[in-house]
Amino acid sequence: MMKTTLLFPTPLWEIPKVGVEKQPLLDFIKYVREEDPNGRVSSNEGGWQSWDFMEHICDTNPLKDIKDAILRHAYVVCDEWSFKDYSLKMTNLWINVNKRGDNNVVHTHPGAVLSGAYYLHVPECCSGNITFMNTFDKIHMKEAWGCNANFNRGHHNEYNDDEYDVYPQDDTLLFFPAYLMHRVHKSSSDEERISISFNISAYSKHYYGIYPREKSTAKEISISSI
Numbered sequence: 001m002m003k004t005t006l007l008f009p010t011p012l013w014e015i016p017k018v019g020v021e022k023q024p025l026l027d028f029i030k031y032v033r034e035e036d037p038n039g040r041v042s043s044n045e046g047g048w049q050s051w052d053f054m055e056h057i058c059d060t061n062p063l064k065d066i067k068d069a070i071l072r073h074a075y076v077v078c079d080e081w082s083f084k085d086y087s088l089k090m091t092n093l094w095i096n097v098n099k100r101g102d103n104n105v106v107h108t109h110p111g112a113v114l115s116g117a118y119y120l121h122v123p124e125c126c127s128g129n130i131t132f133m134n135t136f137d138k139i140h141m142k143e144a145w146g147c148n149a150n151f152n153r154g155h156h157n158e159y160n161d162d163e164y165d166v167y168p169q170d171d172t173l174l175f176f177p178a179y180l181m182h183r184v185h186k187s188s189s190d191e192e193r194i195s196i197s198f199n200i201s202a203y204s205k206h207y208y209g210i211y212p213r214e215k216s217t218a219k220e221i222s223i224s225s226i
Contacts, residue, residue, distance in 0.1 A: 018066075045105060099192050118198075
């Protein structure tokens with residue numbers, strides 16, 4: 001009997017109904033936008049994106065509740081991901097506001113282990129799904145022998161999928177490996193979609209320095225830099 005094994009799956013975690021109080025965050029985001037109406041340009045084409053908030057800064061404003069919720073769930077995620085004897089640190093967090101026609105180009109999150117987004121306010125329809133993508137080299141190798149006619153693209157097949165779509169919902173939290181390519185499609189809604197993105201680094205509690213004089217002292221180092 002033939003046995004099929006799917007090697008090296010990529011995890012994606014989706015947590016609905018996080019339960020963070022919405023209005024204080026919306027009020028804070030309104031204040032930040034008024035203070036900095038231009039924001040920054042990173043992966044976004046159109047829309048508004050804040051500059052980074054570091055973890056200690058989040059503790060001084062209404063972002064603290066969502067930061068704490070993200071880290072609490074991140075430990076559950078990393079336990080499932082088989083991390084052991086580790087600690088997590090949110091390296092940065094930022095706010096995204098997309099309206100009609102705004103999107104985010106294909107990108108990854110270098111320098112982190114775990115990334116994600118919390119969806120604070122999502123219009124009822126068509127505000128832009130997030131698409132996770134296979135790497136270009138794997139897509140090329142699989143399809144080098146044929147063309148569109150050789151693949152059934154009308155139906156989900158975990159053996160051959162090049163992309164996976166998630167349609168955001170209010171009060172939902174996504175986690176994914178920071179190396180996973182993704183993009184956000186153009187919004188077709190006149191209502192703003194507001195999300196909070198973040199990067200998280202992991203630190204080993206069992207790393208020792210390479211120099212003899214440091215062997216007796218435990219050192220913490222970001223897993224993403226190993």
